Amino acid sequence: MSAVLFTEHPTADGHLIGEIRLNAERSLNSLTLEMIDLIQPQLDRWRDDKRVVAVLLDSEGSKAFCAGGDIVNLYKAMSGGDADFLEQFFGREYRLDYCLHTYAKPVICWGSGIVMGGGMGLMNGCSHRVVTETSHLAMPEVTIGLYPDVGGSWFLNRMPGGTGLFLGLTGNPVNARDALFLGLADRAVRADLRDGLVGRLAAEDWSRDAGGTVSRVLRELESESRPAFAGMASPIRDHFDLVRTLTDHDSVEDVVAALLALDTEDKWVRRAQKAVRNGSPLSLRLIAEQLGRCRHLSLREVFQREFELSVQCCRYREVREGVRALLIDKDNNPDWTFKSVGEVDENVLAGLFASPWDDNPLADL
Numbered sequence: 001m002s003a004v005l006f007t008e009h010p011t012a013d014g015h016l017i018g019e020i021r022l023n024a025e026r027s028l029n030s031l032t033l034e035m036i037d038l039i040q041p042q043l044d045r046w047r048d049d050k051r052v053v054a055v056l057l058d059s060e061g062s063k064a065f066c067a068g069g070d071i072v073n074l075y076k077a078m079s080g081g082d083a084d085f086l087e088q089f090f091g092r093e094y095r096l097d098y099c100l101h102t103y104a105k106p107v108i109c110w111g112s113g114i115v116m117g118g119g120m121g122l123m124n125g126c127s128h129r130v131v132t133e134t135s136h137l138a139m140p141e142v143t144i145g146l147y148p149d150v151g152g153s154w155f156l157n158r159m160p161g162g163t164g165l166f167l168g169l170t171g172n173p174v175n176a177r178d179a180l181f182l183g184l185a186d187r188a189v190r191a192d193l194r195d196g197l198v199g200r201l202a203a204e205d206w207s208r209d210a211g212g213t214v215s216r217v218l219r220e221l222e223s224e225s226r227p228a229f230a231g232m233a234s235p236i237r238d239h240f241d242l243v244r245t246l247t248d249h250d251s252v253e254d255v256v257a258a259l260l261a262l263d264t265e266d267k268w269v270r271r272a273q274k275a276v277r278n279g280s281p282l283s284l285r286l287i288a289e290q291l292g293r294c295r296h297l298s299l300r301e302v303f304q305r306e307f308e309l310s311v312q313c314c315r316y317r318e319v320r321e322g323v324r325a326l327l328i329d330k331d332n333n334p335d336w337t338f339k340s341v342g343e344v345d346e347n348v349l350a351g352l353f354a355s356p357w358d359d360n361p362l363a364d365l
Contacts, residue, residue, distance in 0.1 A: 004038040005060075008052070009198050015053045015206045017198060018046045022059040028067035029059045031118035033085075036092045043099055053206045054214055055103070056198065057126060058110035062134065062191065065111045066119025069093065071144075071323055078320040083311075090149075090310045091361055093118065094303045097151050098365050100125025101299055106214040111135055111179075112191050121150025124184065128214050131176040132191035133228055137184060140171030142279035145322030145336070147286045149310050153294035154302045158183060161240055162247030168287045169255065170272035171279075176229060178236040187218045190225040197221065235268045242269070252288035253341045280334070281341045282318050285349055293353070300365045307362050308355045316352060 005021040020039055022029040046052040059065045070089065077085035100107055100122065109126035111119075115137045123129055123137075131137070139148035139156070148156055148168045156164030159182050167174070179185035200217050236243070249255045256276050262269060276284060290309060294302050313319050318337055325334035338344045 002038065003032065003035045006038075006042055009202055011053070011202045011204065011206055013204075013206055014051075016049070016051045017201050018042070018052050018055045019198065020055065020057045022066055025059075025061035025063070028064035028114055029061070029119070030068050030070055031066055031093065031122070032070040032073065033089050033092065036089075036096050040092070040096050040099065043096075043103065047104060052105065053210045054106040054108065054201065056108045056110065056201075057100075057122065058194070059113075062113055064114035064119070065109070066116075066122060067114045068117030068119060069150075070118075071327055074314065075320065075323045075328060078314050078323075083315065086311055086314045087361070090307055090314075093121065093150065094307055094362060095365070097121040097125045098299065098303050101151070103127070106211045108197075108214060108218070110194055110197070111137070111185065112194070116140065118150055120148075120152065120155075120184075124151055124155050127211065128187065128218060129179075129185045130187045130189050130218065131179045131185040132189060132194075133176060133232070134191055135174075135176045135179060135185075137174040137179055138171055139168060140275070142169060142171055142275060142283045142287065143322065144326055145280040145283050145318035145320075145334070146313055147283055147290055147309070149306045151299075151302065151306070153290050153297075153306055154299055155184065157291055157295050161244040163236060163240070163243050165247050165255070165288065165291055166243045166272070167236075168291065169252070169279075169284055170259075170275040172236075172268065172272050172275070174236065175232060175234075177232045177234040181234060181237050187222045188225060188229050189218065189221045190228045193221050193225065239268060252284055255288070256284060256341055280318055280322055280336050281338045282336065282344055282348070283322075284341050285344045286313070286352065289349065289353070300362075303365060304360045304362045307360065308357075309352060311356055312352045312354070315356075316348075 003024050005023045007019040009017040107126040108128040109123045110130050111123045112132040113134050139152055141147050156168050176188045204213050246258050321334050
C-alpha cells in the first residue's frame with residue numbers, strides 16, 4: 001500500500017477538497033524521500049486545478065501526525081558516505097516545506113499526536129494548523145547532534161521572549177495550549193471531531209474566499225472543543241518569565257550555565273536541564289549560531305542556509321554518532337566530539353556553516 005494516500009472529496013457546490021494522508025502508521029508516519037516525492041507532484045497538480053479549493057494534510061492512526069524524518073536511511077547514507085542521498089533528501093524536503101509555506105490555496109494540517117522534526121516542517125508550512133488534546137510538538141535535534149531544521153530557523157525566531165532559543169536548545173515538548181501561545185498552531189480542536197471535518201468543509205459555499213471559509217469551519221469546531229482544553233496545563237506560558245531570564249545572556253555558554261545552575265524540583269525545568277546536559281555541545285552552539293544568522297533572513301534564504309548546514313552536519317561525525325546512540329544501538333551513550341559547550345572548536349563550527357557548493361541548489365526557490 002502507498003505510503004501516502006490521496007483523496008479528492010467533492011463539495012456540494014461542485015468543487016473538490018484534496019486530502020493528503022500520511023500512511024506509515026508503524027513508523028509513526030516518519031517522512032521518507034518516497035513520501036516527499038509522492039506529495040510534491042500532487043500538490044503541484046492541485047495548485048493548478050481550479051476545481052480544488054483547499055487541501056487537508058493529515059495522517060493514518062492516532063499516535064502521530066509525523067514523528068520526524070527518515071533517520072534510518074539518513075544514517076545509512078551517512079555511514080556509507082552517500083552524499084547524493086543526503087542532498088536529495090534535504091533538498092526535496094525543504095522544497096516541499098517551502099511549497100507549503102507559499103501555497104496559493106488553504107492547507108489545513110491536522111497535527112494530532114506526535115509532531116516532531118520533519119512533521120514540524122510540514123505543519124508549520126500550512127496556512128491552518130490544528131492541534132488536539134493529544135498533540136505533542138517538539139524539535140529534539142540536540143539529542144542527535146543536529147539542530148532544528150525544516151524551517152525551524154524561521155519559526156523558532158518568531159516566538160516570544162527567547163522561547164524559540166530555549167525550545168531549540170532543550171527540545172522540551174509543546175502541548176496544544178502552548179502551541180497556540182507560541183504561534184505554532186492556529187486552532188485547538190477535539191481529536192474526535194476529525195472525521196467530521198471533511199463533511200463540514202464539503203457542505204460549505206466555496207464561491208467566496210477559500211481561506212475565510214476554512215477559518216470559519218475551524219472556528220466553529222474550536223468553539224465546540226473549548227471544554228476539552230479548559231483544564232490543560234500550559235507549562236511554557238507558566239515558565240515564560242523564567243525562560244526569558246535564562247535566555248537573556250550574551251552567549252549560549254551563559255544560557256546553558258544559567259539553566260544548569262537552577263536548583264529545582266520542577267519536572268519541566270529538570271527535563272530541560274537533562275537535555276542540555278546530555279545533548280551534543282556542538283549542537284548547542286549550532287542552534288544558537290543558526291538562529292542568530294537567520295534572524296533577519298527571508299523564508300527562501302532560511303531554507304537555503306538550512307540546506308547548506310544540514311548537509312555539512314551529516315558529513316561530519318556528530319549526527320551519525322548521535323543517531324547511533326539514540327536510535328540504532330540505543331545505548332544512550334553518545335561519544336560527542338566535544339565534552340562541553342566551551343570546548344567546541346571555532347574552526348569546526350565555522351566549517352559547518354561553509355556552503356558545500358558554489359551555487360546553492362535551492363537558489364531557484
